[in-house]
Structures are given as structure tokens and as C-alpha cells.
Amino acid sequence: MSDATITLEVTRYRPGHDREPHPQSFEVPFQKDWVVLDALNHIKDRIDGTLSYRWSCRMGVCGSCGMMVNGVPKLTCAAFLRDYRPGPIRVEPLANFPVIRDLVIALDDFMEKLRRVKPWIIRAEEKPVSEGEYRQTPAQLETYKQFSMCINCMLCYAACPVYGLAPAFVGPAAIALAYRYNLDSRDEGYRLREPVMSDAVGVWECTFVGECSVVCPKGVDPAAAIQRSKLAGATDWLLSMVMPWGGRR
Amino acid sequence: MPGEDGYQHDLLVIGGGGAGLRAAIAAAEESNRLSIAVLSKVYPMRSHTVSAEGGTAAVMRDDDSLDTHAKDTIFGSDFLADQDVVETFVREAPGEVIQLEHWGCPWSRDPDGRVSVRPFGGMTVNRTLYAADKTGFHMLHSLFQTSLKYEKIVRYDEWFATSLLIEDGTVCGVTALNLHDGRMRPIVAKAVIMCTGGAGRIFPFTTNAAIKTGDGMALAYRAGVPLKDMEFVQYHPTGLPGTGILITEAARGEGGHLKNKDGYRYLQDYGLGPPTDTPVHRKMELGPRDILSRCHIQEHQKGRTFDGPYGHYVHLDLRHLGEKLIDKNLPFVRELARNYVGIDPVHEPIPVRPVVHYMMGGISTDITGKTSLDGLYAAGEAACVSINGANRLGSNSLTELLVFGARAGRSAARHALERAAPRSNPLAQLASDERRRLDQRFLRVDGREKIADIREEMQKAMESGCGIYRDRATMEATCQTLAKLRERFAHISLADKDAVFNTELIAALELECTLEVAETVARSALAREESRGSHTRTDFPKRDDARFLKHSLAYRTPDGPRIEYLPVTITRWPPEERKY
Numbered sequence: 042m043s044d045a046t047i048t049l050e051v052t053r054y055r056p057g058h059d060r061e062p063h064p065q066s067f068e069v070p071f072q073k074d075w076v077v078l079d080a081l082n083h084i085k086d087r088i089d090g091t092l093s094y095r096w097s098c099r100m101g102v103c104g105s106c107g108m109m110v111n112g113v114p115k116l117t118c119a120a121f122l123r124d125y126r127p128g129p130i131r132v133e134p135l136a137n138f139p140v141i142r143d144l145v146i147a148l149d150d151f152m153e154k155l156r157r158v159k160p161w162i163i164r165a166e167e168k169p170v171s172e173g174e175y176r177q178t179p180a181q182l183e184t185y186k187q188f189s190m191c192i193n194c195m196l197c198y199a200a201c202p203v204y205g206l207a208p209a210f211v212g213p214a215a216i217a218l219a220y221r222y223n224l225d226s227r228d229e230g231y232r233l234r235e236p237v238m239s240d241a242v243g244v245w246e247c248t249f250v251g252e253c254s255v256v257c258p259k260g261v262d263p264a265a266a267i268q269r270s271k272l273a274g275a276t277d278w279l280l281s282m283v284m285p286w287g288g289r290r
Numbered sequence: 291m292p293g294e295d296g297y298q299h300d301l302l303v304i305g306g307g308g309a310g311l312r313a314a315i316a317a318a319e320e321s322n323r324l325s326i327a328v329l330s331k332v333y334p335m336r337s338h339t340v341s342a343e344g345g346t347a348a349v350m351r352d353d354d355s356l357d358t359h360a361k362d363t364i365f366g367s368d369f370l371a372d373q374d375v376v377e378t379f380v381r382e383a384p385g386e387v388i389q390l391e392h393w394g395c396p397w398s399r400d401p402d403g404r405v406s407v408r409p410f411g412g413m414t415v416n417r418t419l420y421a422a423d424k425t426g427f428h429m430l431h432s433l434f435q436t437s438l439k440y441e442k443i444v445r446y447d448e449w450f451a452t453s454l455l456i457e458d459g460t461v462c463g464v465t466a467l468n469l470h471d472g473r474m475r476p477i478v479a480k481a482v483i484m485c486t487g488g489a490g491r492i493f494p495f496t497t498n499a500a501i502k503t504g505d506g507m508a509l510a511y512r513a514g515v516p517l518k519d520m521e522f523v524q525y526h527p528t529g530l531p532g533t534g535i536l537i538t539e540a541a542r543g544e545g546g547h548l549k550n551k552d553g554y555r556y557l558q559d560y561g562l563g564p565p566t567d568t569p570v571h572r573k574m575e576l577g578p579r580d581i582l583s584r585c586h587i588q589e590h591q592k593g594r595t596f597d598g599p600y601g602h603y604v605h606l607d608l609r610h611l612g613e614k615l616i617d618k619n620l621p622f623v624r625e626l627a628r629n630y631v632g633i634d635p636v637h638e639p640i641p642v643r644p645v646v647h648y649m650m651g652g653i654s655t656d657i658t659g660k661t662s663l664d665g666l667y668a669a670g671e672a673a674c675v676s677i678n679g680a681n682r683l684g685s686n687s688l689t690e691l692l693v694f695g696a697r698a699g700r701s702a703a704r705h706a707l708e709r710a711a712p713r714s715n716p717l718a719q720l721a722s723d724e725r726r727r728l729d730q731r732f733l734r735v736d737g738r739e740k741i742a743d744i745r746e747e748m749q750k751a752m753e754s755g756c757g758i759y760r761d762r763a764t765m766e767a768t769c770q771t772l773a774k775l776r777e778r779f780a781h782i783s784l785a786d787k788d789a790v791f792n793t794e795l796i797a798a799l800e801l802e803c804t805l806e807v808a809e810t811v812a813r814s815a816l817a818r819e820e821s822r823g824s825h826t827r828t829d830f831p832k833r834d835d836a837r838f839l840k841h842s843l844a845y846r847t848p849d850g851p852r853i854e855y856l857p858v859t860i861t862r863w864p865p866e867e868r869k870y
Contacts, residue, residue: 055788055790056790057788057789057790058788074532074630085793085794086740086741086742087742089785090740090741090784090785090786090794091785091786091788091794093786093791093792093793094793095332095336096500097332097336097338097499097500097501098336098338098340098341098499098500099499099500099533099535100341100533100535100536100626100630101625101626101629102340102341102424102427102622103335103336103337103338103340103341103499104335104336104340105332105336119629141470141790141791142788142790142791143791145791148333152333152447155435155438156438159438159439160435160438161393161394161435161436161438161439162392162393162394162436167392168392170385170388170389170392171385173388174388174391174392174404174405175391175392176402176403176404177399177403178399178401178402178403179398179399179400179401181399181403182396182398182399185396186396189396189428189431190424191431192335192340192427193333193335218435222394225394227392227394228394
């Protein structure tokens with residue numbers, strides 16, 4: 042193989058044709074500023090139009106193009122070929138998800154879990170728009186900002202050993218988003234989210250492996266959200282023991 | 291996704307980006323009797339609103355006024371905006387951004403807890419709200435997550451609408467392909483709102499995501515609705531060479547400088563000076579996008595730009611802003627520059643060049659989002675309600691999708707409440723006809739043409755004829771190329787004949803849409819014999835109000851677009867020379 046190319050071993054799976062997923066090799070030009078997604082687009086446009094995968098923004102913010110690259114969950118628009126030389130580069134669908142076809146995974150489970158954690162502002166009384174904004178200081182914004190950066194790319198679920206074994210686990214991104222709203226000074230929905238969070242498949246399932254935070258491309262740190270939610274849950278439980286009339290957070 | 295007896299709604303929104311979600315929520319709040327569906331070829335949080343960076347304009351402070359926002363917008367539009375629409379826009383903008391604040395959008399804040407505002411190009415005061423430099427991302431996720439609380443908003447995620455269903459001159463739904471199983475179904479609705487965004491992918495070098503292929507524009511156009519002001523294509527002055535990834539205007543709003551290869555702030559040579567250390571509204575780097583993009587080309591013609599593997603570029607220098615400010619207000623710029631060009635803007639200037647960013651034109655609507663086709667509405671970049679005219683000011687488009695998304699949602703909801711449900715039986719027949727059409731066109735034939743070839747040739751032709759500077763000869767050549775490509779498209783060949791997640795079929799459908807939209811751009815541009823806003827003709831260098839103070843309307847005919855014109859609405863700001 043010359044220096045000017047690199048080989049991708051891409052997982053193929055066509056329902057109705059293939060009994061199970063299998064790798065297929067493609068040799069693509071090596072360009073030092075190409076990302077894995079560029080190589081996939083080259084394959085689709087010039088070699089094999091049947092290869093299926095998702096992508097859109099190609100700038101790391103839409104969250105579409107997550108795949109396993111050499112066994113690690115990555116946004117393929119931010120994984121440079123040059124970092125995997127001389128290759129071959131293994132490109133597989135995200136782990137822990139059902140595969141629809143080739144590199145396309147099913148997101149239905151996450152979408153359902155996302156709704157379940159009520160990721161929206163909940164208030165006893167909503168202020169009319171005519172009364173203006175809620176004041177929120179930069180410090181108050183800072184408390185939850187990191188957890189609002191999740192792009193729903195699913196890399197954390199692909200990295201999570203618990204989700205792999207117990208798919209009912211609410212999972213890193215959904216918990217981080219629930220935690221984001223719990224921390225928001227405008228929100229009063231903590232009690233309503235608590236049942237999902239403290240459910241056996243909520244935060245308690247996590248064994249603190251921390252892989253979710255390692256693979257997160259946006260620095261969200263879902264592991265911290267999970268651990269701090271556990272602490273909040275435990276504090277609540279303790280408070281309910283010593284102050285049965287209701288300790289308020 | 292609905293059950294087997296589903297596929298029938300009062301209101302159907304096509305597109306799950308900012309405009310579509312805002313429309314769906316507005317409709318849900320308008321009446322709890324409505325069944326509302328959002329159909330998109332991607333999951334809503336993948337929509338291109340997610341890539342918007344700099345901010346959202348609205349009058350929020352005592353040093354600002356609605357009239358100033360209106361005047362800036364109209365002036366920026368080179369007087370092609372409809373002024374009654376702009377007045378409504380600026381009036382409803384503050385309420386919309388506050389509503390989004392109530393829905394949890396993490397706007398950046400002042401020390402006293404108020405939402406912050408920053409300067410933006412072409413605006414006379416600080417009025418651009420922002421969430422660091424990921425404003426579109428935060429707006430989209432806030433809207434999407436808020437939409438989840440409305441249980442009657444159902445979604446068709448990863449469905450592609452292939453045609454509008456029309457009966458007796460009224461829209462009654464769409465035919466749509468479910469990517470997951472490849473089945474075509476009629477989705478019946480009393481009103482349809484197109485919120486499918488722009489079509490930057492008709493050009494080779496664009497900030498736009500892969501999904502921006504003008505699908506909704508093409509569907510409406512095929513159904514006889516005119517596309518308005520399509521010749522006006524916005525080049526953003528600062529994209530990364532090669533990828534076209536956007537470096538937000540906020541980088542200049544925060545004080546970044548544009549420098550040529552001699553390290554000179556060249557904008558002062560083009561009437562935008564004098565250069566100052568701290569940014570001055572509407573001057574230098576805070577000039578409007580059309581003018582800054584033209585300055586870049588002229589600077590290149592003088593031999594004062596850098597040359598790189600992806601063409602000429604200049605420097606966007608942020609170094610003097612310091613690491614602290616960059617990390618606080620421009621963290622995404624730093625991330626993108628580091629990842630995609632290997633530059634840390636704290637220590638080095640960022641290479642940038644003009645890049646196709648936004649379509650001012652779109653599906654022609656009135657101030658309520660209604661089109662000329664009964665039951666069809668449109669909002670956001672897909673629409674042209676006419677606040678942007680010949681050049682949009684940065685940070686007006688995110689506000690536009692809120693204000694007019696909400697308006698279209700409300701008016702479509704009221705329309706749906708008054709109408710009886712369409713009969714779905716004949717529509718099922720139409721869906722199977724549509725399926726057969728696709729099968730015959732794409733899946734059974736063995737043509738000789740490849741998607742990628744036609745796409746590349748179209749993009750090349752658009753860049754050559756419909757770029758920053760235009761003239762008759764190159765535009766005519768572009769029109770001829772597009773007509774030929776349309777013929778070649780009939781012989782397209784697909785390798786993928788599968789039903790499940792056939793992205794090649796989707797790419798073919800998208801290509802068909804882009805070809806239609808590209809022709810409307812080129813034909814409208816050829817017909818407009820003047821220079822106005824983003825449309826700059828070297829053979830007609832002056833604005834010509836006598837002939838062209840009017841909107842173009844492109845109607846579909848079998849031989850390509852037919853161009854007609856519509857007067858511009860002037861209320862309180864008579865046209866004057868546009869000088870900054």
C-alpha cells in the first residue's frame with residue numbers, strides 16, 4: 042500500500058441480505074486534513090453508494106456522526122485519518138445500540154428516556170412573558186452550563202458498560218440533562234424528576250466507571266452529574282429520616 | 291411516531307429545526323384540540339439551527355428602540371425588505387427571546403442577571419443576545435426539549451417528505467418516505483408548514499450542513515408556489531478554508547480584526563474606517579456581510595490576500611482579546627480553529643475566507659406565514675416573508691425563526707380549526723402512485739449518471755455564475771449547465787435498491803431539489819440587472835430603484851423558472867443610498 046492511501050474496515054449490515062454484520066475494506070486516498078467522515082463520504086460518492094451512515098454539520102455540534110473508530114466512540118467529523126496512520130481504521134456502528142443498517146443505529150430508546158426525565162423548565166407558576174426575563178447571575182448560569190452542552194451524540198451510551206448490560210439504565214446523557222434542569226435557578230422540577238432519577242435504573246445503577254465522561258466530545262462530564270445526583274438523592278433520603286416533615290432542598 | 295391508525299393530523303410541520311419546533315409549540319398553545327405532527331428527515335436536534343453561533347437580535351435595553359432595529363434591518367436589506375413586516379418583526383422579537391428564556395435557554399448574562407447583548411454587524415447598538423458562541427445549539431435544544439412536554443406534538447423522525455398532496459387547490463398533507471422501513475405513506479393534514487431551512491448545498495463551499503438541500507422550497511415550488519428573491523445569497527466573510535466551517539461574526543463583535551497578508555486592517559480602504567482599537571458599531575469589522583465579502587475579493591484582486599491549498603484567505607486576529615475573553619464568549623471558535631485548522635486563536639490568527647451562508651430568498655409568504663397555496667405555510671430560512679431583502683443582518687435569522695415560526699404556527703392552527711378533515715382514501719392512492727414514481731425513477735432503472743458527478747457540476751456552476759460578483763455571460767453559462775444537468779438527472783443510477791435506510795435514494799431526492807432551487811437562483815439573478823445587497827453585477831454596478839425596487843418571484847414551468855415581480859412595501863423609511 043502506498044503512502045497516499047489508507048484502508049477503512051467498515052462494518053456492513055443490510056437487513057434482509059446479511060445474517061449478521063461483517064467488515065468490508067475500502068482503500069481511500071489519505072489526505073492529512075481528512076476526517077473519517079470525509080473518507081466515508083468518498084466511499085459513498087466514488088466507491089460504493091450503498092454504504093449507509095448519518096452525518097450533517099461536519100463541525101461537531103449536530104451529534105449525527107458518532108461511530109466506533111478503532112473500538113472507541115467518536116464523532117467521525119472530528120476523528121482525523123492522520124491520527125490513525127498507517128491504518129487500517131476500523132469503523133463500526135456505536136456499541137450498545139441495535140443496528141438498523143450498516144453504521145446507522147436506533148435511537149428510539151434514548152428518545153424515550155430523554156422525555157422521561159422531563160428536560161424542560163418546570164415551575165409552580167409561570168411568569169408571563171410581559172413581565173420580562175428571569176434574572177440569572179453568571180454564577181447561577183455557571184452551575185448548570187456544562188451539563189447543558191450535551192449534543193445527544195450517544196457516545197456516552199456506547200462507552201457505558203452498565204447500559205451495555207442493563208439497557209433499562211436511564212444513562213449518562215439523559216441523567217446529565219435532568220441534572221442540568223435541576224441545577225437551573227429558574228427550575229422547580231426537582232421533585233418531579235426525582236422518581237426517574239432515583240429509580241433502580243436511574244442514577245443508582247451507575248457503578249462509576251466514568252467512561253462516559255472520557256468519551257464525551259463536549260466536556261459535559263455526565264459521570265459527575267450522576268455522582269452528584271446520587272449524593273443529592275442520598276441527602277434527600279437522610280433528610281427524610283431525620284426530618285420526616287420534609288427537608289427542603 | 292403514530293400507530294397504524296395514525297398519519298392523520300390537523301397540522302403538519304415539515305422540518306424540526308428552530309422554526310418548525312417554534313411553530314409546533316405555538317400551534318399547541320393556540321388550541322388543545324389540535325393534533326400536531328413534526329416530520330423531519332433528521333431527528334430535530336440534528337437540524338441545522340444547531341450550527342448557528344453568534345446570537346439573536348432583539349431590542350432589550352433602554353439605549354435601543356424598535357425603530358432603530360427596524361431601520362438597521364431595512365438599511366442592511368438595501369431597502370428590499372418589506373417594511374411593514376420588519377416593523378412587526380422588531381416588535382415581536384423581544385417577547386420571543388424572553389419566551390425562550392422562560393423555556394430555559396442558557397443566555398449569557400450580565401453581572402446583575404439580565405441577559406447580555408453584544409454588538410453585531412450592521413447594528414447601531416448592542417442588541418444581540420447570545421449563549422456564548424453556541425446560540426443556535428442552545429436555542430434548538432431548548433425548543434426541542436420544551437416541545438417534549440407537549441404530548442400532543444407527535445413526531446415523524448427520519449421521514450422524508452417527497453411531495454405535497456393537493457386536492458381542489460388546497461393542501462391536504464404530504465407523501466413521505468419512512469427511512470427506517472422505506473415505506474411511502476400519505477400523511478394527511480389540514481395545514482402544512484414548511485420549515486425546512488435553506489439550500490446552501492447548491493454551492494460547493496458553504497457553512498451549511500449536508501442536509502441543507504432546499505427540500506421544502508422545491509416541494510412548494512413544484513406545487514406552484516413562487517420562490518421569492520432567490521438571487522440573494524449571503525456570503526459570510528469568515529469561514530474556514532477547505533471545510534467552510536463558520537467562524538462567527540461574534541468574533542468581530544467581541545473585537546476581532548480582519549487583516550490582509552501585510553497585517554493591515556484593509557477594511558479602512560473601503561470606506562469602513564477609521565480603524566479603532568475597540569469596535570465601533572457598523573464600522574470596519576462590524577460592517578455588513580455583503581460589503582465585507584466584496585472587500586475580501588477586491589483585496590484578493592489587489593494581490594494582498596494569502597494563498598493556500600484551498601484558495602485565497604485573510605486573517606481574523608483575536609489575539610489581542612486574550613484567552614479569558616475568548617474562553618468565556620468564543621469557546622466554540624477556539625475549539626473549531628484548533629480542531630479543523632490546527633490554530634489556537636489565543637496565539638495565532640485564524641485563516642478565513644467568504645463562504646456561502648444563507649438564502650435571503652425562499653417560499654413567498656405573507657406576514658402570517660401563509661403562501662399563495664391554500665393550507666400551505668412557511669417560516670424560517672425556507673420562507674421569504676421579507677425581512678432580509680437583499681442582505682440579512684447577522685443575528686436577525688434566529689429571531690426570524692422564532693417570530694415567524696410562532697406566527698405561522700398560530701395562523702396554520704387557526705386555519706386547521708376551521709377546516710374539515712381531508713378524506714384520506716384517495717390520498718392513499720396518491721401515495722402509492724408516488725411510491726411507484728420513485729421506484730421507476732430511481733430503483734428500477736439502470737442509468738449512467740452518478741449523483742456525485744451531477745452534484746459537483748451543479749455546485750461548480752453555481753459558484754462560477756452566482757458567486758459574490760456576477761455578470762450576464764457567466765450566469766447564462768450557469769443557466770445552460772443547470773438545464774443540461776436537469777436532463778442528465780433523468781438518467782441517474784442508484785446502486786442501492788434496498789428499502790431500509792436507503793441514504794442514496796435520499797441523496798437523489800435531495801439532488802433533485804437542489805437542482806430546482808439552483809435554477810431559481812440563477813434565473814432570478816440573471817433577470818435582476820442591478821446591484822443590490824448581496825447581488826453584485828459587474829455589468830450593472832449600481833442599484834436601480836426605478837426598475838428593481840421590487841421582489842422577484844420565480845414560478846416553475848416545464849422549461850425552467852419564469853420570473854415575475856412584486857412591489858416592495860415601504861412604510862416610513864424611503865430608499866436612500868446605503869453607506870456605512
